Structures are given as C-alpha cells and as structure tokens.
Amino acid sequence: MPGARLRSWLRTALDPRRAEREMDEELRFHLEAYTEELVRAGMPRSEAERRARLEFGGIAQTKEACREARGLGVLESLAADLRHGWRLLRRDRGFAALAVLTLALGIGATTVVFSVVNAVLLRDLPYRDPERLVFLYEPLPGIPNVPLEAWGPNNGDFAEWQRQSRFLSGMALFTTNAWNASAGGETFRATGSRVTGDFFRVLGVAPALGRAVEARDTEPGKPRVAVLGDVLWRSRFGGDRGVLGKELLLDGRPYWIVGVMPPGFAFPHGAECLETRGKTTDLWVAWQMTPEQRVSRNDQEGNAIGRLRPGATLQQAQAEMSAITSRFDSPYQHHLKAEAVVRPFEQAIVGGSRRLLLIFLAAVLLVLLIACSNVAGLALARASSRMQEMSVRAALGASRLRLVRQLLAESLSIALAGGALGLAAAIAIVRLLVAVHPANLPRVEETSVDARVLAFTVLVSLATAVLSGLLPAWSASRSNLHEAMKRSGARGVKGGSRLHRALIVAEMALTIVLLAGSGLLIRSFLKLRAVDKGFSPQSTVSIGVELYGRYDGPQRQNAFFQSLLERTRAIPGVEEAAAIDHVPLGGGQSISIIEVEGYAFDEKTSFETRSVTPRYFAAMGIPLLEGREFDDSDAAGRTPAIIVSRSFARRYFPGRPALGHYVHYNGRRTIVGVVADVRQYELDAAPPMQIYLPLWQTGSRAASLVVRSALPAERIAAAVRSLVRNLDPGLAVAEMQTMDDRVSEAGAERRFQTIVLTAFGAIALFLSLVGLYALMAWSVAQRTAEIGIRMALGAQRSAVMGLVLRQGAALWLGGMSLGLACAWGATRWMRSLLFEVQATDTPTFLAVAVLFCLVAAGACYFPARRATFVDPAISLRCE
Amino acid sequence: MGKPLDLLQGTLDLLILKAVSLGPLHGYGILLRIQQISGERLQILQGSLYPALYRLEQQGWIASEWGESENRRRAKFYRLTAAGRRALRSETEQWGRMADAIAAVLRATPEEV
Numbered sequence: 001m002p003g004a005r006l007r008s009w010l011r012t013a014l015d016p017r018r019a020e021r022e023m024d025e026e027l028r029f030h031l032e033a034y035t036e037e038l039v040r041a042g043m044p045r046s047e048a049e050r051r052a053r054l055e056f057g058g059i060a061q062t063k064e065a066c067r068e069a070r071g072l073g074v075l076e077s078l079a080a081d082l083r084h085g086w087r088l089l090r091r092d093r094g095f096a097a098l099a100v101l102t103l104a105l106g107i108g109a110t111t112v113v114f115s116v117v118n119a120v121l122l123r124d125l126p127y128r129d130p131e132r133l134v135f136l137y138e139p140l141p142g143i144p145n146v147p148l149e150a151w152g153p154n155n156g157d158f159a160e161w162q163r164q165s166r167f168l169s170g171m172a173l174f175t176t177n178a179w180n181a182s183a184g185g186e187t188f189r190a191t192g193s194r195v196t197g198d199f200f201r202v203l204g205v206a207p208a209l210g211r212a213v214e215a216r217d218t219e220p221g222k223p224r225v226a227v228l229g230d231v232l233w234r235s236r237f238g239g240d241r242g243v244l245g246k247e248l249l250l251d252g253r254p255y256w257i258v259g260v261m262p263p264g265f266a267f268p269h270g271a272e273c274l275e276t277r278g279k280t281t282d283l284w285v286a287w288q289m290t291p292e293q294r295v296s297r298n299d300q301e302g303n304a305i306g307r308l309r310p311g312a313t314l315q316q317a318q319a320e321m322s323a324i325t326s327r328f329d330s331p332y333q334h335h336l337k338a339e340a341v342v343r344p345f346e347q348a349i350v351g352g353s354r355r356l357l358l359i360f361l362a363a364v365l366l367v368l369l370i371a372c373s374n375v376a377g378l379a380l381a382r383a384s385s386r387m388q389e390m391s392v393r394a395a396l397g398a399s400r401l402r403l404v405r406q407l408l409a410e411s412l413s414i415a416l417a418g419g420a421l422g423l424a425a426a427i428a429i430v431r432l433l434v435a436v437h438p439a440n441l442p443r444v445e446e447t448s449v450d451a452r453v454l455a456f457t458v459l460v461s462l463a464t465a466v467l468s469g470l471l472p473a474w475s476a477s478r479s480n481l482h483e484a485m486k487r488s489g490a491r492g493v494k495g496g497s498r499l500h501r502a503l504i505v506a507e508m509a510l511t512i513v514l515l516a517g518s519g520l521l522i523r524s525f526l527k528l529r530a531v532d533k534g535f536s537p538q539s540t541v542s543i544g545v546e547l548y549g550r551y552d553g554p555q556r557q558n559a560f561f562q563s564l565l566e567r568t569r570a571i572p573g574v575e576e577a578a579a580i581d582h583v584p585l586g587g588g589q590s591i592s593i594i595e596v597e598g599y600a601f602d603e604k605t606s607f608e609t610r611s612v613t614p615r616y617f618a619a620m621g622i623p624l625l626e627g628r629e630f631d632d633s634d635a636a637g638r639t640p641a642i643i644v645s646r647s648f649a650r651r652y653f654p655g656r657p658a659l660g661h662y663v664h665y666n667g668r669r670t671i672v673g674v675v676a677d678v679r680q681y682e683l684d685a686a687p688p689m690q691i692y693l694p695l696w697q698t699g700s701r702a703a704s705l706v707v708r709s710a711l712p713a714e715r716i717a718a719a720v721r722s723l724v725r726n727l728d729p730g731l732a733v734a735e736m737q738t739m740d741d742r743v744s745e746a747g748a749e750r751r752f753q754t755i756v757l758t759a760f761g762a763i764a765l766f767l768s769l770v771g772l773y774a775l776m777a778w779s780v781a782q783r784t785a786e787i788g789i790r791m792a793l794g795a796q797r798s799a800v801m802g803l804v805l806r807q808g809a810a811l812w813l814g815g816m817s818l819g820l821a822c823a824w825g826a827t828r829w830m831r832s833l834l835f836e837v838q839a840t841d842t843p844t845f846l847a848v849a850v851l852f853c854l855v856a857a858g859a860c861y862f863p864a865r866r867a868t869f870v871d872p873a874i875s876l877r878c879e
Numbered sequence: 880m881g882k883p884l885d886l887l888q889g890t891l892d893l894l895i896l897k898a899v900s901l902g903p904l905h906g907y908g909i910l911l912r913i914q915q916i917s918g919e920r921l922q923i924l925q926g927s928l929y930p931a932l933y934r935l936e937q938q939g940w941i942a943s944e945w946g947e948s949e950n951r952r953r954a955k956f957y958r959l960t961a962a963g964r965r966a967l968r969s970e971t972e973q974w975g976r977m978a979d980a981i982a983a984v985l986r987a988t989p990e991e992v
Binding site: 055062 | 910927930931933936952953954
C-alpha cells in the first residue's frame with residue numbers, strides 16, 4: 001500500500017531520530033522478551049542476558065542493516081556523515097584549524113566583494129522601474145577631453161525634446177548646487193538640486209512627508225518651495241514632522257518646506273553627475289524659469305533624465321532623439337552640430353566601476369581557488385597518511401561510495417565552518433567598508449549582507465567543499481587496496497602525490513598572477529604620486545566661497561573677493577593668498593574654444609580655462625616660465641590679458657617667445673605670461689592646453705581662496721571663516737581642504753584599487769606559501785626513514801638539506817614560470833587601470849619573481865632544516 | 880528434532896509474510912511463530928529478522944504500529960497489508976512451482992534423461 005510506504009518514509013525523513021529511537025526500542029524489546037523466556041526456563045538472569053545477546057548476533061551490524069533496509073533519509077545520512085566528519089576533525093585539530101581558517105579567508109573575501117557587486121551591479125536602483133530610466137545628453141562631437149556627463153542639453157533643445165518625443169513618457173532637468181542655507185538662526189552649506197516639475201514623477205519616488213515639487217511650483221512668481229532630504233531633515237530639523245510650511249533661507253532667499261523625501265533617496269548623488277561625486281543631495285527646490293528661459297538655447301545649466309514609455313526600447317528613444325536633434329540649428333557661431341545620446345541609468349551611474357568590480361571579483365575568485373586547492377592539498381596529504389585507515393575500513397566492508405561520502409562530509413564540515421567564520425568576518429568588513437566609503441564607488445553605501453549575499457556564501461561554501469574535497473576523495477577511492485595493505489608501514493611516497501604537487505604548482509601560478517596584477521597597480525600608484533602636478537600642494541589650503549544674488553555683476557563680486565583677499569593676506573603667517581574660479585582637482589571644469597592669431601580657427605581644439613586673481617601662481621606654487629603674473633592693473637576696462645600654459649606656447653610658438661602674441665577670447669587678448677602645465681582636472685591624464693584669464697576682468701560668483709601658509713590648515717580656515725562672516729554674515733564658507741588632501745583624494749580611487757588587489761595578492765601569497773610549507777613538511781615527515789638511511793650511510797646534513805630544497809625549488813620554480821606566463825597574458829585585461837606602466841612591465845614582473853623566490857625559499861628552508869635533524873637511529877626504529 | 884535447516888536465500892521474507900498473515904505480531908513473536916509452525920526445524924538468525932522486516936515494510940508489504948505485548952510492554956506489531964497479501968499469494972505459488980521443479984529434477988533417473 002503506497003500510503004503505508006509513504007507514511008513510513010515520511011516518518012523517517014521528517015524525524016530521523018524518532019526512527020532511530022523506535023529501532024532501539026524494538027530491538028531492546030526483542031532481547032528482553034528472549035531473556036525473560038530463558039529466565040522462565042530456569043537460567044540465571046545474568047546468564048540469560050548474555051545468551052540473548054549472543055544469539056541475537058551483532059547488534060550494531062543489525063542496526064546498520066536495518067537502516068540500510070529502511071533507506072536512510074538523505075538528511076539523516078548527511079547528518080551522520082557530518083557528525084562523523086566533525087568527530088574526525090576534532091581529533092585532528094591542527095589540520096582542521098588550518099583548513100577552516102584558509103577557507104574562511106577565501107570565503108570571507110569573496111563574500112565581501114560579492115556584497116559590493118551585489119549592491120553596485122545587481123541590486124535594483126531605488127527608483128520605480130529603474131530599467132526604464134535614462135540620462136539624456138547633448139554633446140558636440142569632436143571636442144576632446146569633455147566627459148559625456150558634462151553635456152547637459154540647453155533649455156531650448158530640452159524643451160523641443162520634451163515637446164516632440166513619443167517614446168519618453170517624461171523628462172526633467174536638474175542642476176547640482178550648493179547654497180548658503182540658514183534655518184533657525186544657523187548658517188550652513190547645503191548641497192542640493194534645482195529640479196523641473198516632472199523630476200520626482202520621472203524617478204517615481206514619493207515623498208515620505210508632505211508633497212514633492214510639482215509643475216506649478218516652477219512658474220516664476222509662485223512661492224519658492226523646497227523638499228528636504230532625509231539626512232538634512234534629521235540632522236538640522238531633528239526629524240520634526242512639523243517642519244512642513246517652515247521657512248528656509250537659501251542664499252538669503254526664503255523657501256517654504258513642502259515635503260521630506262524618504263531615507264535612501266538622494267539623487268543626484270554618487271557618480272551620476274560630474275560635480276556630485278561622493279556628495280549627497282540635502283534638498284531639492286523648484287527650478288523657476290521664465291518662459292524666455294525655458295526656450296533659451298544659451299542657458300545650459302541642467303542635466304536631463306527621462307523615463308521610457310512602457311514598451312519603448314532604448315534604441316527607439318535614441319533614434320527618436322537623434323532625429324529630433326538633427327533638425328536643430330547649430331547653436332554656435334561655428335558649425336558643430338549637437339548630437340543626442342540616450343544612456344540607461346544603470347550604465348550612467350555604475351559606469352566605469354563595472355570593470356573594476358569584475359576585476360575584483362576575478363581576483364577574489366582566484367584567492368578562493370587558491371584557498372580551495374590549499375585545503376585540497378592538506379586533505380591529500382592527510383589522506384595518504386590515512387591510507388591505512390581507509391584500506392582497513394575498505395577491507396572491513398565499507399563500500400567505496402561510503403568512503404568517498406565520508407571524505408566529502410569531512411570537507412563539507414570544514415567548508416561550512418569556514419563559511420560561517422568567513423561570513424562573520426565579511427559582515428564586519430562590509431560595515432567598515434560602508435563607514436569608510438571608499439573612492440567614488442557609486443552606491444557602495446548601500447552595501448549590506450542581504451539574502452542574496454547569504455545564498456551566495458552558502459553556495460560558495462558548498463562549492464569549496466566539492467572543490468577541496470572531491471580530488472582527495474577521488475584519489476582515495478582509487479587507491480588500490482592491495483597496494484596500500486602491502487605497503488603497510490612503508491612510506492615511500494616521494495614528495496607527495498603527483499596530484500598534490502600539481503595542486504601546489506597551480507596554486508603558486510595563480511598567486512603569481514595576482515601578485516603581478518597588484519604589482520602593476522602599486523607601480524602605477526607610485527608613478528601617479530610622483531607625477532608632476534604642475535603646482536606644489538604643500539602648505540596650500542583652498543576654501544570655497546560662493547556668493548548669492550545680492551552680488552550681481554563682476555563689480556560687486558570682485559569687490560568682495562578683493563577685500564577678502566586683502567584681509568586674508570594680512571593674517572600673520574599667511575605668505576600668499578589668491579583666488580581661482582575652479583581650483584585644481586576640485587572637480588570643476590571649464591573648457592573653451594579660442595582662436596590664436598596667425599592660425600586658422602580650429603573648433604576641434606579646446607582649452608582648459610580658468611579665471612585667477614593676481615598672485616595665484618605664486619600662491620599655488622605654479623612655476624612662471626615667461627612674462628608676468630596678472631596684477632591689479634589687469635582689471636575691467638584695461639587691455640585684456642591672458643596667460644597660457646607651456647604646452648600651449650610650445651604648440652603655437654615653438655622656439656620663440658609666446659609673449660606679446662594675440663589670442664581671441666571675448667576680445668583680442670595679449671599673452672602676458674607662460675606657466676607650467678597643471679593637472680587641473682585629473683591626475684592620471686596629461687593636461688590639455690590651458691589658458692588663464694584675469695578674474696578681475698571676468699568676474700565670478702564662486703571662487704576658491706588659495707592660501708599658502710605654514711600655519712595649520714584649521715587655523716587658516718577658522719580665520720578666513722570669521723573674515724567672511726564679518727564681511728557678510730549671510731555667506732557660508734564651504735569646506736576647507738588642503739591641496740595635499742585634494743591630491744590624495746584625486747588618487748583615492750586608484751589607491752583603493754591598489755590596496756584591495758594588493759590585499760588579495762598578499763592573502764594569495766600567504767596561502768600558497770602555507771600550502772608549499774605544508775607539502776614540504778609533510779613530505780619530509782614521510783621521508784624520515786629514507787633520510788635516516790641516507791644519513792646512516794654517511795650523507796652530510798648539507799646534502800640532505802639540498803635534497804629537500806631541490807625538491808621544493810622544482811615545485812616553486814615550476815609554479816613561478818607557469819604563473820609568469822599566465823600573468824603575461826592576463827594582465828592586459830587590467831590595462832585600463834594602469835598609469836604609465838605597461839601591462840607586461842618588466843621591472844614589476846622581475847620584482848614579483850624575486851619576492852616570490854625569497855618567500856618560497858623561506859617556506860622550503862624550515863622543512864629542509866628539520867630534515868637535517870633526523871636522527872638515523874630513531875627514524876629507522878620507527879619502521 | 881533433527882539438525883535445524885539453514886534458510887534458503889529469499890525464504891525468510893516468505894516466512895515472515897506467512898507468519899503475519901495469521902495475525903499481527905511483534906518481531907519476537909514472528910520469530911517464535913516461525914519456529915513453532917516449522918516444528919522447530921527452521922532456525923532463524925535472530926539478528927537477520929529485523930533488516931528483513933524493515934525491508935518488507937519499506938516495500939509496503941507489511942505495516943507496523945505500536946501496541947501492547949502480552950506482558951503489557953510496548954512493542955511494535957507488524958501486520959500484512961493488501962499488497963503483502965497479494966505478494967504472499969504469488970510468492971507461495973512461485974515457491975510451489977519451484978519446489979515441484981526441483982523435486983522433479985532430483986527424482987530424475989538415468990532412463991528419463
């Protein structure tokens with residue numbers, strides 16, 4: 001009857017212990033019943049008990065046979081094997097601890113990297129249907145050195161897109177701003193975004209409190225409204241729900257708080273836009289535009305996002321946008337025609353980090369592989385010294401499958417313990433990682449160990465169990481019973497099994513690949529640090545100041561900065577003070593196209609453009625090569641002047657002085673000086689040609705003070721802050737940063753990559769050396785007898801040592817050559833991460849080889865030394 | 880009573896089925912009944928009884944439940960299922976045919992070949 005069978009099976013499967021208990025009880029009943037009968041027949045009880053047992057036969061065997069007949073539940077047999085494996089491991093603590101730690105390292109590192117990959121690449125963005133969100137750009141083709149993200153559309157073209165598009169259901173413009181904010185008498189810097197009416201609808205995120213910005217808020221003359229971000233709401237307003245309707249001053253203008261966004265929503269933040277890297281958005285305000293501004297093709301302040309209509313594809317949207325844009329007239333005097341680019345959100349946000357993360361993932365999987373083969377090697381060594389145990393068990397009737405199963409159960413116990421330990425470590429490291437928030441990795445703050453990461457870790461642990469257990473189990477099951485029994489005590493296995501040696505060689509090869517990778521990154525990083533930045537960052541501090549609407553026009557702006565600079569210079573201890581509109585490595589960029597007299601106008605050559613005050617080059621430590629700095633005479637209404645960079649002078653005036661030549665940029669300007677090339681925007685690219693204009697002639701609403709002084713940076717910042725407050729209490733000073741910090745921040749991403757990969761390389765090196773050491777130590781132990789005989793026959797200690805060292809050297813030289821060959825092929829995948837270093841950089845490869853040789857020789861030396869202490873008398877007696 | 884006979888391979892299952900077909904029994908009871916109805920001529924190795932019981936239960940030919948023994952102890956009783964009854968019938972027939980065939984072979988005289 002299937003019902004009965006099912007019931008019986010279920011009983012066993014669901015509660016294996018109960019089946020076990022019932023079996024015990026049944027057999028006990030049998031024995032007692034028989035004993036009773038014997039007693040009744042007149043036998044003394046103790047004798048009767050003995051007889052009953054004797055006639056019953058082996059109780060343990062019967063039980064085992066019963067279990068087999070009943071069909072063990074899968075879970076139960078697994079549990080039994082695990083229990084057995086656990087017991088064996090507890091008996092062999094050294095092996096177990098080493099194996100568990102090794103796997104914990106591998107699994108932990110893999111889990112950390114995967115949880116970052118999960119947060120950055122796999123998890124959905126926190127917007128409704130994020131796969132339908134796109135960024136819209138309007139680049140001018142052929143202009144180099146301008147990242148796509150900088151090409152937001154101009155208002156007029158955006159309005160046309162909005163009007164004509166069929167495939168996009170909504171579009172919005174947003175800016176990235178920083179304001180001098182004040183609420184409740186406190187003034188602070190707030191970063192935020194001006195947004196058009198559809199912004200929140202496009203993203204599909206509803207406010208947690210109150211309402212979001214709506215289309216009617218963006219008409220001029222309507223009350224100005226602001227929506228707070230969760231972080232600002234909690235930090236400045238104490239999470240007060242009564243905040244709605246309250247007033248907030250931004251750059252001196254009142255705004256009404258109408259809503260609060262839910263936690264986690266901080267768009268545009270991260271790497272979405274050029275100027276928001278690593279910052280969060282504190283608040284959003286309605287972007288009020290006059291009808292003229294709405295269609296103006298000269299206003300180009302915003303970045304554009306859009307949402308694809310359901311069913312519309314990216315290609316359709318791209319084709320449509322291109323068609324619309326191709327009908328626009330060129331907005332400029334020259335004949336460049338703008339193009340439209342539609343980018344999926346995911347790509348725009350995650351962008352370049354994908355490759356980096358995949359490289360990390362590949363590296364950490366190599367580490368995991370090394371850990372697995374290490375444990376497999378350890379298990380192999382252990383297996384061959386357990387050969388006898390195995391053959392005895394096989395002789396006693398354990399099936400081959402049973403032995404394999406048990407070995408696998410052992411490796412499963414190890415892997416699960418390692419996985420648990422690794423997971424605990426990973427959780428801690430992930431917390432740390434989020435706190436440190438490294439290097440412009442977008443979305444890294446969302447990293448956590450969630451269900452997917454947990455599932456991944458469990459899978460990885462199981463995979464490591466199979467990877468590290470299958471090989472030893474397979475080789476154990478293949479081992480010839482007769483051979484093993486015949487050999488009994490003899491230990492002639494020379495230098496470990498072939499399999500074990502192959503494992504170690506492979507492991508070392510993988511390690512070399514990792515080491516080469518991290519070596520190349522380290523070298524890139526050192527080169528980057530040593531690169532000529534064009535300015536001297538030491539003892540220079542930059543402080544951003546942004547003026548608001550009251551300072552309209554260059555005159556008022558200049559007056560403010562002039563008096564601020566004068567007072568700053570007067571601070572005792574300040575050597576020099578000046579200002580620039582976009583401080584080097586500050587994230588801002590300004591590019592222009594100019595005409596050099598004597599040369600045909602070339603619209604495809606662009607120039608990095610900066611406005612600076614007098615004495616800027618001195619304050620920044622930028623070498624003046626020819627001519628003069630700007631001075632106070634380069635003011636509005638005077639002869640327009642310009643200073644050019646060295647590469648500019650070399651390109652246009654090779655072999656002759658550039659001074660006195662003319663350049664057309666907002667009028668005809670005389671070149672009055674030549675300065676060194678400066679890495680303004682990024683450290684790892686040669687700077688393009690640069691021009692400098694006198695700030696007193698251009699004016700600027702925002703500028704960074706650059707102060708050179710031996711005083712501590714905080715003292716300068718405090719002094720400048722109080723100067724600004726004295727000049728205008730409504731102004732807030734942005735954060736102070738030393739130029740050294742900026743340089744180090746500009747290299748932070750590279751440093752992060754370097755540290756991570758170097759850590760992986762170090763773990764790999766450590767693991768493979770442990771593996772090599774274990775193999776050598778084990779093989780010396782196995783050859784004790786042989787070494788004893790050699791020594792008894794008169795071999796010198798040095799000869800014995802040489803014997804062992806040669807054996808080790810064969811291994812690591814093999815692993816190293818294989819690894820170098822692999823690295824030679826593999827490192828080109830990371831070419832994009834390198835800086836001024838070839839993917840097959842010889843010094844790096846040499847250094848890796850030398851380092852590896854040294855450490856590997858060390859790992860072989862100690863076992864070799866131990867071999868020389870073998871006492872022939874004792875070792876021979878062991879036999 | 881002569882020398883006890885060793886069991887032929889596969890006959891233990893048949894004997895168990897027959898024993899429980901006469902009424903539910905616990906393991907020890909099955910052992911006793913087989914010995915009793917065979918007139919003590921069949922000797923069953925006690926330990927081998929239980930794996931056979933478990934196998935038969937696994938096959939669905941017998942079912943078990945816990946009950947009270949004659950001396951008021953908790954014991955596991957086995958009874959024949961419908962499938963077991965069918966199996967017993969066909970096994971019995973097969974056994975009869977087999978016994979006939981073997982008997983015929985053993986009776987054979989040189990003339991018959």
